Amino acid sequence: MTKVLIVLTNHEKFETINRAAGLWLSEATHFNKVMKDHNIAVDYVSPQGGYVPVDPGSLAPDQLDDINNEFYSDAEFRNQALGHSLKPADITASDYDAIYFAGGHGTVWDFPNNQELGTIAKQIYDNGGIISAVCHGVVGLLSIENADGTKFINGKNLTGFTNEEEEINQLTNDVPFLAEDALKAAGAHHTKSDPYTKHVIVDGRLITGQNPQSAKGVGEALIDALH
Template sequence: MARKNRILIVVTNVPEYRKVGMRTGLWLGELTHFWDVAERAGFEMDIASPAGGTVPLDPESLSHEVLAELGTEQRYRDREFMDLLADTKRISEVGLDDYDAIYLTGGHGVMFDFPQSADLEELMARFYEAGKVVSTVCHGATGLLNVQLSSGEPLIRGKRVTGFSWPEEELANRADAVPYNLQEELAKLGAEYRTADEPFDAYVVEDGRLITGQNPGSAKAVGEAVVRQLAAV
């Protein structure tokens, strides 16, 4: 299988929670930290979303303290880069053969549209069964919940995975706002859920071509793991 040197990044279209009035969307650093790693390694990237078009940003990911982490503010000030979020591809328009890997970002918005996207579920299964790298970070793991392989088995059954933990949800004061417990849902599907020793510590789990990161601070390490696996192909 010829290398394409291209990675597909998937983001949310959802700007708010359903039960409470707080705003949400893409956690910007989960895009930029991964992007920086992959770009330095020579990969090009495209951004897609379930509905296509504009991508909302979680306002908390734009605080001065958060933007200061790992160069996110530099990307936020980059007009050309930020304009990529103004008109994303629709998942249904994406071609499997154009990419070596797929990466699902988080932000709480994905809890609402990733598991509801049949196009995303199908694409994730096709990526995995084609021998490509499948990766997620934080709430991006919600995009794994409804993915079934051609055998009918859930993609994550028997796999080691991680994603935003319930203790982190409580510490973030979102336990009453989220529609479900991601940690619990992953385990219900037969995944072997793993977590860092301390909440919000960077943590990545690799199970073959499936790479998952626990929280926003894990995006850089997910990028490094994806690049490392692709370099070995």
């Protein structure tokens, strides 16, 4: 059975301002909807396991579309993804055909230096699997290293949440680093489209999306790559 591992953040708030962070819900649900429609099983993992906070902004009335409502109303999704996510130690990489790093501002705190998740992702990739990520979740790619210690994304084509999009959020000075800058500093070839428009980049078995609007597109590109 084809199975995908979805990585979610545990980090619940900004550290410099009184504002909640966490998972941006649609980046998990819109991707997972594509998996569900193609009968692909998913598991959820987070750096610490257990509870996954949801950014309240992603639950606003204008964000709760049919797909978000479908998943957020589903007790099994809330329990498995948000209540009792797996720990990295629970994961056997060979069980998965792909890994997907979902975003949300929380990820910039607990994804980039998580070597356990980086190792799992590289094992999936080395087994012939796919690494994918969207929006701020692309910072999870920073923890993935090649056997010689170099950054996995060095020289690769990708996208992710842009400096301009962070500026529109008015959070440039409140995140520990900017995702776009960090990807470039790691040697990646970063491309982008207009703010908050769909943009998906496929570089072999690496698939990335720029923003929440790209989560479905990353899922669709993953389906194409699996076949």
